[in-house]
Amino acid sequence: xxxxxxxxxxxxxxxxxxxxxxxxxxxxxxxxxxxxxxxxxxxxxxxxxxxxxxxxxxxxxxxxxxxxxxxxxxxxxxxxxxxxxxxxxxxxxxxxxxxxxxxxxxxxxxxxxxxxxxxxxxxxxxxxxxxxxxxxxxxxxxxxxxxxxxxxxxxxxxxxxxxxxxxxxxxxxxxxxxxxxxxxxxxxxxxxxxxxxxxxxx
Numbered sequence: 001x002x003x004x005x006x007x008x009x010x011x012x013x014x015x016x017x018x019x020x021x022x023x024x025x026x027x028x029x030x031x032x033x034x035x036x037x038x039x040x041x042x043x044x045x046x047x048x049x050x051x052x053x054x055x056x057x058x059x060x061x062x063x064x065x066x067x068x069x070x071x072x073x074x075x076x077x078x079x080x081x082x083x084x085x086x087x088x089x090x091x092x093x094x095x096x097x098x099x100x101x102x103x104x105x106x107x108x109x110x111x112x113x114x115x116x117x118x119x120x121x122x123x124x125x126x127x128x129x130x131x132x133x134x135x136x137x138x139x140x141x142x143x144x145x146x147x148x149x150x151x152x153x154x155x156x157x158x159x160x161x162x163x164x165x166x167x168x169x170x171x172x173x174x175x176x177x178x179x180x181x182x183x184x185x186x187x188x189x190x191x192x193x194x195x196x197x198x199x200x201x202x
Contacts, residue, residue, distance in 0.1 A: 003142040007149025010134065011050070013188045014126040015157050021123070024116045025158055029165025034109045039162040041113040046127060046154035047147075053132025054147045058140070073200050076133050079125065080193050087182045087189075134192070137199075 015022075021042065028038045117123055127150075135146045 003138065003145040004149040004152075007131075007135075007146035007151075008153045009149075009188065010131065010146075010192070011046075011150030011153035012157065013185050014130065015046075015154055016185055021116045021120055022161065024113070025162050026165045028109070029162045033104055034106055035162045035165075037106060037109060038113050039158040041110065042117055042158045043151070043155040045114075045117045045123070046158075047151040049123060049127035050131055050150050050154075051147050053128035053130075054135050054143050055132075056128065057132035057136040058143060070200065073196055076130070077193055077196055079130060080189050080196075084186050084189050087186050134196075 025035075025038055025042060029035050131147070131150055135143050138146060
């Protein structure tokens with residue numbers, strides 16, 4: 001059960017990072033445009049990619065030797081450091097939500113949501129590479145709990161920001177609120193770096 005919570009908070013810390021996909025979901029909530037479809041596509045896509053990453057690394061882990069595992073862990077730490085660096089740089093960025101309301105078909109929204117999801121390199125780096133790499137040494141049942149936890153975090157987050165976007169919009173555009181969120185992310189990711197580092201030493 002602890003791996004379920006580890007997956008939940010790890011997935012949440014990744015998805016809380018403001019980006020094109022999250023802004024798109026909030027924007028559709030503000031416009032009241034097929035928000036259930038948007039949230040469903042985003043959360044289902046995350047679930048698929050999370051488990052693809054987890055079991056991709058599980059399969060290739062059988063062929064890993066210590067040198068390859070060391071290289072992957074170094075890449076993972078490098079990614080985390082870069083992730084934290086991007087969070088720090090966020091303080092100098094502006095968030096802008098377009099609030100104009102237009103009629104748009106379900107198919108159009110569906111295709112746009114797929115684009116914001118699968119054409120976003122951060123989706124793959126967060127779900128397939130990061131979560132898959134991070135969980136590569138877990139037991140199979142722990143991998144499953146970890147993946148379920150991360151998927152639940154994605155499901156809750158997307159539907160929350162989608163359906164509460166009218167309420168959240170006034171906060172979402174506040175840099176002060178996002179600074180607090182980013183501080184939490186930076187601290188959590190810092191602990192993950194230490195976890196991986198000590199794992200390397202062992």
